[in-house]
Amino acid sequence: MPTEEILNLEELEENLDMRIECINLIKRTDSSSIYLLMNGNGKYILKRSLNGDIIKDYKNHETVYKIWESCKKDINFIIPKPFFCDIGSEWYLMEYIADANNLQDMVLNKNSANLEKQFNHVGNVLYQYHQCMTLHVRSKRKEFTEHNTLKSVLSSKKKKMFSDLLGHFDRGTYTIIFKDFKPSNVLIDKNNKIYLIDFQNIHYCAPFYYDIARFIDSLEVSTLFRSPLFYFLNRRRINRFTECFTKGYSEFKINNGLLNNARKMHQIEHIFMKKDKGHSTKAILLKMFYDIGV
Numbered sequence: 382m383p384t385e386e387i388l389n390l391e392e393l394e395e396n397l398d399m400r401i402e403c404i405n406l407i408k409r410t411d412s413s414s415i416y417l418l419m420n421g422n423g424k425y426i427l428k429r430s431l432n433g434d435i436i437k438d439y440k441n442h443e444t445v446y447k448i449w450e451s452c453k454k455d456i457n458f459i460i461p462k463p464f465f466c467d468i469g470s471e472w473y474l475m476e477y478i479a480d481a482n483n484l485q486d487m488v489l490n491k492n493s494a495n496l497e498k499q500f501n502h503v504g505n506v507l508y509q510y511h512q513c514m515t516l517h518v519r520s521k522r523k524e525f526t527e528h529n530t531l532k533s534v535l536s537s538k539k540k541k542m543f544s545d546l547l548g549h550f551d552r553g554t555y556t557i558i559f560k561d562f563k564p565s566n567v568l569i570d571k572n573n574k575i576y577l578i579d580f581q582n583i584h585y586c587a588p589f590y591y592d593i594a595r596f597i598d599s600l601e602v603s604t605l606f607r608s609p610l611f612y613f614l615n616r617r618r619i620n621r622f623t624e625c626f627t628k629g630y631s632e633f634k635i636n637n638g639l640l641n642n643a644r645k646m647h648q649i650e651h652i653f654m655k656k657d658k659g660h661s662t663k664a665i666l667l668k669m670f671y672d673i674g675v
């Protein structure tokens with residue numbers, strides 16, 4: 382696909398005040414296009430939103446980056462540096478993570494080695510993210526039930542079921558959550574350094590179990606939808622990955638009953654999320670998967 386069709390290079394150069402030598406589309410997701418951009422000084426990632434405004438993501442990314450900078454000596458993950466948001470708020474520029482893959486692609490790639498160890502580290506990284514963000518995000522905190530999708534859940538016939546499940550979590554389990562913590566938002570480079578990306582929501586408070594539940598459900602669903610045969614042949618391996626991830630979060634803190642509750646809550650929300658976005662076929666497939674527990 383020629384880049385010119387999507388981005389106006391002259392406008393981009395003027396906006397960035399740099400000469401661009403080369404720009405390539407390297408990933409396309411449901412909500413964004415990710416470009417690798419090169420100029421005389423180096424390589425950058427340009428993230429372009431397909432659903433309009435990206436300013437909120439950029440501002441969140443800046444906030445997380447600043448918090449990360451203040452506690453980076455005590456933690457072992459990295460946040461790519463955000464550089465610049467377009468005047469029209471359609472795209473933003475950030476540091477390019479070289480020689481890295483996202484964890485979801487690594488799972489599907491037969492040649493990936495040491496994945497159990499990586500999942501264990503990623504669990505620990507999530508624990509560190511929760512600690513660090515809960516300490517530093519003081520203003521603008523929101524209850525996760527204020528999120529639009531959860532508002533839809535709570536005004537539907539699932540309200541009682543969802544509220545009963547949520548009622549099992551005491552306030553001591555609440556942290557600032559990542560909200561969209563899933564394997565495709567975790568990058569690992571060739572030196573096994575772990576990077577977190579994609580900060581759509583950084584102010585929500587919820588039981589920490591929520592992020593663990595979303596991560597496990599997303600790993601299963603994305604693997605199944607992207608490669609059903611691989612999923613069925615590797616179910617045991619995938620279960621081991623989730624065990625390593627959960628252990629990495631905390632050997633002692635996880636109560637399996639509460640984790641199951643969090644997964645049921647997330648699964649209800651996940652189906653609503655697809656419905657609200659107008660993806661009704663995906664919503665039906667998800668419901669089937671979650672009901673049958675394939």
Ligand SMILES: Nc1ncnc2c1ncn2[C@@H]1O[C@H](COP(=O)(O)OP(=O)(O)O)[C@@H](O)[C@H]1O
Pocket residue numbers: 408410411412413414415426428461475476477478479481482483565566568578579
């Ligand atoms: N800074 C980066 N360096 C290298 N690859 C990246 C970077 N940011 C994103 N990617 C790649 O693009 C994919 C999608 O990026 P992401 O920000 O998660 O988009 P979306 O919000 O659409 O999910 C990632 O899984 C990763 O493979």
Ligand SMILES: [Mg+2]
Pocket residue numbers: 565566579
């Ligand atoms: Mg993402």
